[in-house]
Amino acid sequence: MRPPARPRVAGTARPRPAGQGSAQQEDQGREATGSTARGARAQETAERAPGPDRPRRASSTGAPAEGYPAERPAPQRRSAQGRAAERPAQAPARPGRSETGGPGTSRTETGRAAPSGARDGVVSDQLADRLAERTAMARYRVWRRIGWTAFTLAAVAGLVWAAFFSSLLALDPEQVRVSGEGTTVDAGQVRDAVTDQAGVPLPRIDTVGLREEILAMNAVKDVRISRVWPDGLAVHLTSREPVAAVPQPGDVYALMDAEGVRVGTADDVPEDLPSIVVSLADGEAGARAMDAALAVLGALPPKLGSDIRTVSAATQDDVRTTLSDGRVIRWGSGAQVELKTRVAQTLLEAEPSATTIDVSAPALPVTSE
Template sequence: MVDRLAERAAMRRHRRWRRLAWTLLVLVLVGALAWLAFFSPVLATRADDVRVVGAGSLVDTSEVERIAAEADGVPLPRLDTVSLRTRMLDVRGVKDVAIVRDWPHGLTVRVTPREPVAAVPEQNRYALLDTDGVRVATVTKAPKGVPVVTVPVDGADHHALDAVLAVLGALPEKLSAQVTAVEAATQDTVELTLKGGARVVWGSAQDSALKVRVLEALRAAKQTRDAHVFDVSAPTLPVTR
């Protein structure tokens, strides 16, 4: 009886030791994997495997690449992509950034550039603005395809400029490509000049989607397509002349 009790006690001790050994082994393996992933060079970022794509011509690509290069040597699982993205968003011309880990050593930085939709005269230069009113760049000559915008420059009232940018942002790509100049004395008097010289009296930025459809219909209709002026400021009662 005593021998049997001793044998059972020995078996219990053996099972405890075996569980302890397995637990220690699992902890060692987890620790080793954590070290390999977060601290060893096995998954470290390599500068040669970092790609910056989609930056466009007005983004300071070298600055984006410089920020991305700071990830060199940092293990991918430990890399703070949020911090990198925040700093890249401060680079002029950058609208958005997406950073994707390319295992085991790479990064792809996808840059969405701000696209200029307006060239606003500023002394002897032009400020290029996107639809949000953000200055994308300052140039000496308005780029081809970007309309020159003439608005009051009193420095206090930006309503006219805001209206122009709202209108330009509402235009479909095909129509936008035909706009060469925009004028607005107030937020309610936006006028577009198209290639060929035709003028579009747009009025305010309200109902822009409807105004686009009306303008396209007028320019397609045989009776009105050769007009010099398309007045869609009241889109339900358009006028041509």
């Protein structure tokens, strides 16, 4: 039977096992100044310890004596240095590889994960390399753009010089071609005007000014100038051809085209041209009669026009022509000349014995012998 427990006297402490007092005293001394709860817990431990009148009996082997309960050893408090010493030594981490196996992390000496930027400057070197590469590419693009720009400007300058200032495209007088001069235009005069531009590059030749100069020449109705690369010019003329000879004072004849423009002068009436007899007493009326007669002659087909010998016009509404065989055609005014011409040609073939054919009213022609 277990004897009753003796009352414990306050202020006495139960002796502790060997090896635990120093660690407990060190922890209590470090924590007593800062924690009230820790001091209360120390006081409670002291009250539970047996008094001096009840010494603890121990056997020679260090076990508690019979009749006394076995004491539970108090847990030991380990300092941070002790915990670190008990840990097994860790192998140093390989550079560029994290011990945890996760990407972008590494472990320091204490075992905590460190950011990837701390890997011996590897990331910093990569960023510097990328920045240098981008700078080099940007510099390369700038120089390439400058080079292409300089090359383009040089090529354009070379082409401009070759086209406008060199003799590569200069006009060669032997390569000038003149056509369409007819029977009234002086082709030599036209050629001389064009060859004055010899040695000038074709792009610099003023074709507009040259055209105005040729149009001012006699009997030139129109002109078209075109460049023939690399060193020639083609000049195509439209000449004014005379359709009648008009008597002039001094026993001369003025050669007139269908528009009433004087293209030449002759002492006698040319064999292939009719003469026009117009009363010039009234200047304005005579001019209108002349215009009507020229309009009729200009609209006639070549076959019928070459068979006419004389043209008379008392007024602008009474134009008459006399053929080489003596027959007379009355045209009236210069209106509807094409229709009147078709009717007159039909009647000339249908009634060869008619001496007068009146087509002034083409819908109702009249013939007489």
